[in-house]
Amino acid sequence: MLGKFVDQKAQERYFATYDAILRKWPVPAEELDVETRFGPTRVRRSGTGQGTPIVLLHGVMGTSLSWYFFVAELAERHTVYAVDTIGEPGRSVQTRPVQSGQDQAEWLADVLAGLGHEKFHLVGISRGAMIALDLAMRSSDRIASVIAVEPGGFGTIGLRFVLWSFGQMFRWLLPAPILRRVMSGDPHVRRTLAPLLLRGLKYKPHFPPQYEFTDDQLRAIDVPVHFVLAEHCAVHNSREVAARVEALNPLLRAEIVPKTTHALPLEEPDLTISRILTLVEDDRADLPE
Template identity: 90%
Template sequence: MLGKFKDQKAQENYFATYDAIVRKWPVPAEELDVETQFGPTRVRRSGTGQGTPIVLLHGVMGTSLSWYSCVAELAERHTVYAVDTIGEPGRSVQTRPVQSGQDQADWLADVLAGLGHEKYHLVGISRGAIFALDLATRSGDRIASVIAFEPGGFGTAGLRFVLWSFGQMFRWLLPAPILRRIMPGDPHVRRTLAPLLIRGLKYKPHVPPQHEFTDDELRAIDVPVHFVFAERNNVYDAREVTARVEALNPLLHAEIVPKTTHALPLEEPDLTISRILTLVEDDRADLPE
């Protein structure tokens, strides 16, 4: 089974909204379609930095456009690739089912190979972080590091999380002055992305069952991974997961951001950008200015 829209009208409405947000992308970008064994994958390239490129992987239904408010600062000194995940609404076109963590890793490996660089810093939010970790647990050949914001794979997202997610989505439609009072972060970013998420509800995704990373998988990672957890995560206990990953593998490090939820990158955009830049800057230390 492949991901698809409910009907042609739903698809047209979705892409009209998608294209409107593309026009808000704040820096020059090149649109690429990278061939993979699961279908052509849309990647948006920005920046011309000399160091190891950054690959941005979004959360569920977020598309590459969810990074539009962060990309300008990231692209000042780095080449940045923002990816539309296969099997979800966006400009990637799925031609083969993604049925397992291995498939997810294979898809991402194909994308990285198609972009043509030796190494990448992978930055993922939520499900995007799962893709990065799925690859890292199997092969670190093309990975310089992983930065995982609020990753899945450490607990089961049940009804409580689903209700929270829908509540968040529909609150984003509130007027900006109200949003500013009730939710941290830039209300205009939420109001920009909300219509895309709402229209994406008419897309029927095909994704693998939820998978929790085993101790052996986490021990197998041979590249640096930095986890950024929200204190108010409603899927798993961030303190327990932090203690677990740091005990299993010296390459895994974690922090917990106080008073944040699973929407951490929206609630703390400056912290999100700062963490990414700080953790990838060491790679540039020996490059000429």
């Protein structure tokens, strides 16, 4: 089964909104279509910096546009690739089902191979972080390191998360002055992305069945991974996740950000950018200015 819109009108409205938000992309960019076993994948390249590039993987039902308010700072000194995940609304075109973690890893491996660099820093949010980990535990050939922000794979999505998600969606529609009072972060970012999220509800995604990472899978990761976890996550217990990953593998490190939820990047954008830049700046240390 392939992800698809419910009808042509829903697709047209979605992409009209997508293109309107794309015009807000704050830095010059090149649109790439990378061939994979699961279909052509849209990737947006920004920046021309030296060193290992950054690959940005969005959360569930988002798109590469979820990163528009981060990319300017990241692209100042680095090459940044923002990806539309296959099987979700966006400019990628799925031609083959993604049925397992192995499939997700193979898709991402194809994307990295098509981009042509030797190594990448992977930065993922939620499902994007889960996909990055899916690849890291199977093959680290093209991975320099991973930042996993509120990753999937450590709990089951249930009623608590569904209720939290609908609550978030409702508040995103509030006027900016009210939104500023009830949620941390820039309300204009949420107001910008809200129409795309709502129109994305008319897309029928096809995800692999839910699964959780095993201890053996986490032990198999042989690149540095920094977990950024929310204190109040609606999917997993962050303290348990942090203790588990650090006990299993010395390459895995975790931090818990106080007073945050699964929407951590929106709530703490400066912290998110800081963690990404800290990750990649070490890689540039020996490069000439």
